[in-house]
Amino acid sequence: MHNTAAIVFRDGITRFVKVDNDELLMDAARRHGVNLPVDCREGVCATCRCLRESGEVEVEYIDEEALTEEEIAKGHVLACQTRLRSTHASFYFDVDSSICSVATELHDGIVSAVEPVSDGAAILEITLDDPARALPYLPGQYARIEVPGTNEWRAYSFATAAVREGKLRFLIRLLPSGVMSDYLRDRARVGDAISLEGPLGAFYLREVQRPLLMVAGGTGLSAFLGMLEELVEKGECTQPIRLCYGVTQEQDLSELDRLAAFAEALPDFVFEPIVMNASAAWQGKRGVVCDLFDRDFLSQPFDAYLCGPPPMIEASRQWLEEREVGEHRLFFEKFVSS
Numbered sequence: 001m002h003n004t005a006a007i008v009f010r011d012g013i014t015r016f017v018k019v020d021n022d023e024l025l026m027d028a029a030r031r032h033g034v035n036l037p038v039d040c041r042e043g044v045c046a047t048c049r050c051l052r053e054s055g056e057v058e059v060e061y062i063d064e065e066a067l068t069e070e071e072i073a074k075g076h077v078l079a080c081q082t083r084l085r086s087t088h089a090s091f092y093f094d095v096d097s098s099i100c101s102v103a104t105e106l107h108d109g110i111v112s113a114v115e116p117v118s119d120g121a122a123i124l125e126i127t128l129d130d131p132a133r134a135l136p137y138l139p140g141q142y143a144r145i146e147v148p149g150t151n152e153w154r155a156y157s158f159a160t161a162a163v164r165e166g167k168l169r170f171l172i173r174l175l176p177s178g179v180m181s182d183y184l185r186d187r188a189r190v191g192d193a194i195s196l197e198g199p200l201g202a203f204y205l206r207e208v209q210r211p212l213l214m215v216a217g218g219t220g221l222s223a224f225l226g227m228l229e230e231l232v233e234k235g236e237c238t239q240p241i242r243l244c245y246g247v248t249q250e251q252d253l254s255e256l257d258r259l260a261a262f263a264e265a266l267p268d269f270v271f272e273p274i275v276m277n278a279s280a281a282w283q284g285k286r287g288v289v290c291d292l293f294d295r296d297f298l299s300q301p302f303d304a305y306l307c308g309p310p311p312m313i314e315a316s317r318q319w320l321e322e323r324e325v326g327e328h329r330l331f332f333e334k335f336v337s338s
């Protein structure tokens with residue numbers, strides 16, 4: 001019997017390791033070729049400290065010199081003293097993966113579908129060549145994909161909670177001109193060989209213990225599609241979730257049916273789109289994502305997840321900083337479409 005631990009490094013590189021029931025996290029990682037920083041191995045020096053971000057654990061010993069009460073209350077643990085007590089758990093190590101001898105993983109596959117989902121975006125579906133070689137990831141993370149026929153790589157968030165039957169999906173913005181956009185619009189054929197590297201990124205869904213604010217700009221929605229799918233599949237989330245979804249023109253709105261299905265399936269999930277440069281025919285809200293922020297909702301403690309272009313992230317952070325909102329954690333992923 002074993003459980004699975006996601007080990008996330010400061011540079012966003014993530015490894016998944018199987019941990020036997022009585023095995024220490026540190027030993028399981030080493031068995032998988034991940035050499036976590038360790039020194040005393042006795043719970044004293046705190047060299048192996050990390051933050052438990054989800055899952056249940058049993059911690060054998062923590063010396064009072066190693067972690068403060070406050071740090072323990074926030075979820076800090078010591079990898080040399082920690083055993084898993086749930087099927088899945090994730091841990092954040094505030095060190096770069098390179099010091100733990102972790103290499104990035106390459107996967108090969110084929111293009112199995114390209115589906116336009118709006119005027120300005122498409123879903124790219126990739127089927128991995130070797131379904132037995134799993135590509136586990138945390139919803140919200142991304143992969144780098146090599147544009148077929150080029151040596152160019154581009155980064156995209158996973159749009160599903162996990163690999164299903166060897167398939168992965170990504171929501172990708174179609175620019176008037178761009179190396180991936182040109183490929184998807186003009187040359188992509190089912191069966192094209194395609195490579196990807198991942199998972200990457202420290203933007204992923206932590207254990208949901210309080211209300212969530214999700215803020216998506218354009219195809220930043222992709223990360224939230226994966227997160228919401230996971231919450232539906234787990235069926236445990238009772239916290240309220242508000243998704244503010246901003247686009248430039250209404251033709252850019254994507255996957256609204258899927259969002260509506262999430263709203264049906266989750267106990268308290270509300271999403272609202274807003275369009276910056278809407279046509280006269282647009283019946284919904286006009287403006288930027290911050291115009292959707294609900295002060296009543298944000299007066300309670302919450303976690304905020306932001307994914308989209310840098311100006312949107314900065315405007316949202318500034319809005320939250322300048323208002324009297326509840327205590328919150330902020331996670332964000334900035335991306336520039338290219």
Ligand code: FES
Pocket residue numbers: 037038039040041042043044045046047048049066078079080081
């Ligand atoms: Fe010293 Fe874990 S290695 S506390």
